[in-house]
Amino acid sequence: MNQKFENLQQSFRRWWPFYVMLAPGLLFYLVYHYLPIWEARLAFQDVRIIPPNIWVGTKHFVALASSPVFLQVLMNTIVISAMKLVFIFPVPILVALLLNEVRSANYRKFVQSVIYLPHYLSWVVIAGITVATLSPSDGAVNEVIGLMGFDPIPFMTDTGSIRWVLVFSEMWRSAGWDSLIYFAAIVGISQELYEAAEMDGAGRWQKIWFVTIPGIAPTIATLFILNVGLFLSQGFDQVINLSNDVVRSHIDIVDTYVYRIGLQTGEFALATAAGLFKGVIGMILIISAHTISKRLTGKGVW
Amino acid sequence: MFYKASKTLSAALLAGTFLSGAAIAEPVTIRMVLKDFISTNPNSVAHVERIEAALAEQGHEIDIEIVDLPASGYADALGIMLLSGDLPDLIYFQGGDRKIADQNVLEDWRPWIAETEHLKGALYPHNEARLDNYPYLMHVFPLRAQQPVIRTDWLEATGLSAPATVDEYTALLTAIRDNDLDGDGENNTFGTTAGGSLKELNGYLNPAFGITATWLEDGSGSWIHSQISAQERDKLAYYSQLYAEGLLDPEYITINWEAKEDRFYTGRVGVVSASRPSNVVVYQTKMNTVHPNTTLTLLDPPAGPGGQGLLAVDVSKEGRGWAMSALSENKEAVATLLDFMASPEGQFMEQFGLEGIHHVINGDQVEVLPDLGSWESPFMISASWTPPVELFPAPARQYLQNTQDHFLPDNAFAFPSELAAAVDATTNIYNEWAFKFVSGTASFDQWGEYVEAWKAAGGDSLIDHASQVLQ
Known part of the structure; x- marks a missing residue:
């Protein structure tokens, strides 16, 4: 025990500037993510302005589950989350791979800047752009559809299209920004591996397939697992605005x-009950995905 | 002798009262929270300071402390603040008040209002009805209602008079569509539009189709919700006709208020609705920046087969407004403050804004400055005070008059929280099907299917509850 404590002390003396830099981040998570866990007990109480709160057990969870539309709402969440996971998750990886193949540094920087920009737009703005672009009367998309001889499609009022609108608008907003992590991981791959592959006669595609993708596999696995954990938290701002x-x-x-x-x-x-419900499901999904990933690939989040 | 002695005694008592009053005149601090009224806004601070000064002149040493809350997500932030136990003396709610009132921490306004000099006379009829049903919230402002407006030059260009009936209203929309009033060489102007839902059209067309309340009695004497009534079906059929003939903007469902305004100013639609008198002023001002010297005409609600009027007014409670904390130690001071705001001096401050910014006084004359358009009365607009000069242009005054002339109390009531999910679900079902009927993606032969879906989504529970309440 003493030995461990001394090691910790030594470690702190040696790396203290890094611990200091870490402190604000830790404090943030402590205050905004760990302390509120205790307040999640509100889910089991009726809140009183004049204390004490009244313990009501699972009343709020029962109310949530017995709502005539909660099952429909839960299904919507699962379907939209699954669509986003399947169709959006691979896109930043592809973008990063493509960016890595651009030889002109200036052109790559230009493209990166352009595709990062949507990340900084609020959903209010993006919703305005989306509604205007998809307008059946004068939207750009329907103008193109019209030029091809088809009738305009009311994407924003068509129940068959609207979930795809969510998927593609999210993709447009986040694919560029999310590619940043993968691109950083690609940059971290040793050049010697590429040189060795070249000496073995590997072409571009083979270098991507046998060097780049395996090199960023741990990053992909980690982000996939984290995305699975956020499965039930799918874009409040986006849905409200669209x-x-x-x-x-x-x-x-x-x-x-x-x-x-x-x-x-x-x-x-x-x-709070709904938040806790989502949190518990998210935790179960993260642990499940982590365990499966560990067994299949030997890699996980921790 | 007796008279002289009693007079001396009375004078001594009065002097003693004033002296003791002066001796205990410790400043009282009222904490108040209001949306968009924050301590970093110089106009808010200046307004508070002059109110404090005027009250002090009347012998009331009252400090007003502004509690800052963000304007964005105000209702949520307020709810969290209150549930954490921080209750200011005077609280402006924008919803979410019932949950707080249920905990008996909001004061019943009625006995306080009864004791006031000016406030009791400042209430509108709808205020009194709402306070009787829910005495914790007070919002002394003119009624809000959806009322249609059109450019006066366009109305004249159609050669038609202001429509008095639904048929004449349809004829006006048709003339707007067919006469290229925006002069772009195409007949591409829609008669009317709305900002995201049918509520704006319902605001002045519901009574025309006999929808005079939220709950209607069917032929057998049972109560049914207006959303599934035959009157509603007739009204949606009319909207469907407007939609099919290009008189109703087909994108009304996806555009927001700003987009609606833009279509009005740029000539893409002819008639839009205003939800309060200041909207009419804003429309007028913005229209003039695009088309100088253009005036607007407010249209009366058209008469139809079911009658004429504006949407029935929910008098079950105020949707927003002021509440007083029952835990406050300064209730008298709060009542004094609001009574002052209802007085002629307070009303001048409330309605004319700040001197030098929103108005100037030249001798006995008050001159309103253009910036008055950006001034929102924070506390109230009294029903009984007449401004020394007209604050609103003619169509806005007509708007106010119409809300009084067509005031129709609704029989809507608040559902218990256990039925909140059913209300939400049935509203969603109605909204979805209403668009389907209007846009023609659902046939009116499917009306029965819609009614069944509405009932299955919790509508049956609502009807059962309503039957008990309305009995």
């Missing part, structure tokens, strides 16, 4: 539902 009366029942997710039923009416305990 929703309308016609398609609400098809894209109403747990977050937006709880916002209407819980927060807007002051039912904070109900909102």
Whole structure:
């Protein structure tokens, strides 16, 4: 025990500037992510302004589950999350691989800057752009569809299209920015591996397939597992801004539902119950994905 | 002798009262929280300072402390603040108040109002009805209602008079569509639009189709929700006709308020609705930046087969407004403050803004400055005070008059929280099907299917509850 403590002391003396740099981040997580866990007990209470709160057990969870549309809302969340995971997750990897193949540094920087930009736009702005672009009367997309001889498609009011609108608008916003991590991982791959592959006669595709992708596999695995953990937290801002009366029942997710039923009416305990429900599911998914990944690839989050 | 002695005694008592009053005149601090009213806004601070000064002149040493909350997500932030136990003396709610009132921490306004000199006369009829049903929230402002406006030059260009009936209203929309009033060489102007839902059209067309309340009695004497009534079906059929003939903007469902305004100023639609008198002023001002010297005409709600009027007014409670903390130790001071705001001096401050910024006074004359358009009265606009000069242009005054002329109390009531999910679900079902009917993606032969879906989503529970309440 003493030996461990001395090692820790030695480590701190040696690396103290890094510990100091780490401190604000740790403090942030402590205050905003760990202390609130204790307050999650609100999910089991009726909140009273004049204490004490009243313990009501699982009342709020039962209320949530017995709602006539909660099952529909949960299904919407799962379907939209699955679509995003399947169709969006690979895109930043492809973008990073493509960027790595661009030989002109200036051109690569230009492309990077352009594709990072949407990340900085709020969903209010993106929703405005999306609605205008997809407008059946004068939207650019429907103009192109019209030039090809087809009738315009009311994407924003078509229940069959709206989930794809969510997927592609999210992809447009985040693919560039998310490629940053993969690109950094690619840059970290030893050049010697590429030289060795070249000496073995590998072409571009083979270098990508046998050197680059295996080199970033741990990063891919880690981010996939973390994405799985956020499975039930799918874009409140996005859905709120892109929703309308016609398609609400098809894209109403747990977050937006709880916002209407819980927060807007002051039912904070109900909102906390929903948050806790999502958190527990997320935790189960992360542990499951981590365990499976460990068994299959030997790599996980920890 | 007796008279002289009693007079001396009375004078001594009065002097003693004032002296003791002066001796205990410790400044009282009222904490108040209001959206967009923050201590870093110089206009808010200046308004508070002059109110404090005016109250001090009347012998009331009241300090007003502004509690800062972000304007964005105000209702959520307020709810969290209150549930954490921090209750300011005077609280402005924008929803979420019922949950707080249920905990008996909000004061019943009625006995306080009854004791005031000016405030009791400042209430509108809808305020009194709402306070009777829910006495914790007070919002002394003119009624909000959706009312249609059109450019006066366009109305004249159609050669039609202001429509008095639904048929004439349809004829006006048709004339807007067919006469290229924006002069771009194409008949591409829609008659009307709305900002994201049918609520704006419902605001002045519901009574025309007999929808005079949220709950209607069917032929058998049972209560049904207006959303599944025959009157609603007739109204949606009319909207469907407007949609099919290009009189109703087909994108009304996806555009927001700003996009709606833009279409109005740029000539893509002819008629839009205003939800309060200041909207009419804003429309007028913005229209003039694009088309100088253009005036607007407010259209009366058209008469239809079911009657004429504006949407029935929910009097079950105020949707927003001021509440007083029942835990406050300064309730008298709060009542004094609000009574002052309802007085002629307070109303001048409330409605004319700050001197030098929103108005100037030349001798006995008040001159309103253009920036008054950006001034929002924070506390109230009294029903009984008449401004020394007209604050609103004619169409905005007509708007106010119409809200009084067509005031129709609704029979809506608040559902218990156990039915909140059912209300949400049925509203979503209605909204979705309403667009389907209007846009023609659902036939009116499917009306029964819609009603069944509405009932299955919790509508049956709502009807059962309503039957008990309305009995």
